[in-house]
Amino acid sequence: MRTARDFHIAIIGAGAAGLMAAVAASEIVPGRRILLLEKNDRPGKKLYATGNGRCNFLNRGAEAAHYFSRESAESVEDWVVPVLQASPPAALESLFDELGVTAVHLEEGRLYPRSLQAESVVEALADCIRTRGVELRTQTTIVECRKTADGFILKSDSGETHRTRCVLLATGGKAGIQYGSSGDGYKMATSLGHRLAKPIPALTQLVVESPDPALAGVRVRGAVSLWRFSAAEAQEVSRDEGEIQLTADGISGICTFNISRYYEIIPNRSYAVRLDFFPEYGDEELFKFLKKRKQQLDGRSAGIFLNGLLPAKLAAHLMAEAGVDFVARSGSLEEEQLHRLVAQCKRYERRVAGTKSWKHAQVTAGGVLLREVDPGTLQSTKIPGLYFAGEILDVDGPCGGFNLTWAFASGRVAGMSAARSAASEENVRSSPAEPAAP
Ligand SMILES: Cc1cc2nc3c(=O)[nH]c(=O)nc-3n(C[C@H](O)[C@H](O)[C@H](O)COP(=O)(O)OP(=O)(O)OC[C@H]3O[C@@H](n4cnc5c(N)ncnc54)[C@H](O)[C@@H]3O)c2cc1C
DSSP: OOOGGGEEEEEEOOSHHHHHHHHHHHHHSOGGGEEEEOSSSSTTHHHHHGGGGTOOOEETTOOGGGOBOSSOTTTHHHHHHHHHHHSOHHHHHHHHHHTTOOEEEEETTEEEETTOOHHHHHHHHHHHHHHTTOEEEOSOOEEEEEEETTEEEEEETTSOEEEEEEEEEOOOOSTTGGGTOSSHHHHHHHHTTOOEEEEEEESOOEEESSOOGGGTTOEEEEEEEEEEEOSSOEEEEEEEEEEEEEOSSEEESHHHHHHHTTOOOOTTOEEEEEEESOTTSOHHHHHHHHHHHHHHTTTSBGGGTTBTTBOHHHHHHHHHHTTOOTTSBGGGOOHHHHHHHHHHHHOEEEEEEEEOOTTTOSEEEEEEOGGGBOTTTOBBSSSTTEEEOGGGBSOBOOTTTHHHHHHHHHHHHHHHHHHHHHHHHHHHHHSOOOOOOO
16 A cells, blocks of 8 residues: 655546646646545546537636636626636647647637547546546545645545545536546535535526426527516526527526526425527517518418428427417417417416436536635645536536636646646655754
8 A cells, every 4th residue: 555655746636637637737746646536436437428528628718707716606706717827828728738638619619629529538638637547446436535744634535545645636526427526525514624615516508397398398598587586576697698498307408508507495495497488589580570470371261471580390389389379370369469479479377397317417516615726726725735626616517618618727826836736745745854054
């Protein structure tokens, strides 16, 4: 078994953040002083599943304004700035290029490996740390992280212990639990005195109370908004536009994913999701547009009045909800029916029953409180030698490569900081004693 001073840094979790931290740290201290611990039988298991197997690994336009925090909603931008300044998307893109992963830009700043295979990203990182001699231990679940006078002792599920000067927690959150991130890092962080913003699933589907199973499979462009109700008020808490997907039990699609982080179980509060299938029109404009269309399609059946504007299944459903007689002529539609149709098209609303489980969430909102971590180094302000990177922190981003950008940027900053600190401590320890004053 290795003994006390063998490791400068132990990184717990070989996901995006942990792998990048190991790459960064091994630039500064010899790789054999770095231990990377992973509970799965291989590193980067979640990375293989990202971007539908293609891995949207960076967003070129990522900046602090893209990120959210549950506990530090107001100050998250200021907190994230130093991390993205030290490790901006352009620098990460160059780094990946050096490692052999050439990026291809598909849309809206989203970068993918040119191979369009997530394994290219995992292999490049794993190959780099292997070449630099980082010690990777897979099938090792860390169950305890204890502070000692001069470092930390880590205990694995097999009872093995590892002693290290610095610890970097890169265990992820709880999203995509089947890939290994089951909240272990939160337990370790809290056992060391850190506090959490309650983790909740984000970038996930909303489950609704009365779904329309007949609409399952419909994909339509529009706006989706989340409304919160209390006894006193109804408040729109988030809104996004894009492709909406209707499923057998709820509402999905990237724009729904993006607003899902705002759903939370709070006593005496309920939520509704509202879909607007014509966000480009106000109510009055849509009414005028439909009125004109009624004249244009005068002789045609009212049953197909919305066809060509919306997917047929959805169009028929909205017409039925608005009480339109399908066998009537479009020209016979009354103004009141058109107003009802406008309301259906712009305010299709369902009560939210919840979000999908952790297994279906792509990201965790919440995590280790940002005010207890120094954004310049990602070192704990409570426990010297303890560092954090990636999703374990109370930072989350929207779909589009922003979460992996965060994992890689924070992994790089934390890995470098931990290595610098360990290396400077080493120099102090190994430097000859000061000559005695004459
Ligand atoms: C299906 C899916 C698709 C996604 N697609 C994208 C995308 O295209 N673009 C994007 O930007 N983001 C995407 N994300 C989000 C992104 O993958 C995560 O935000 C990112 O992987 C977080 O990195 P991390 O290193 O912090 O955590 P993780 O990637 O979760 O890695 C944590 C690692 O720690 C290990 N671990 C946990 N506990 C222990 C322990 N006790 N001992 C040892 N090891 C432990 C886990 O096994 C895991 O390997 C997706 C997520 C999912 C689930």
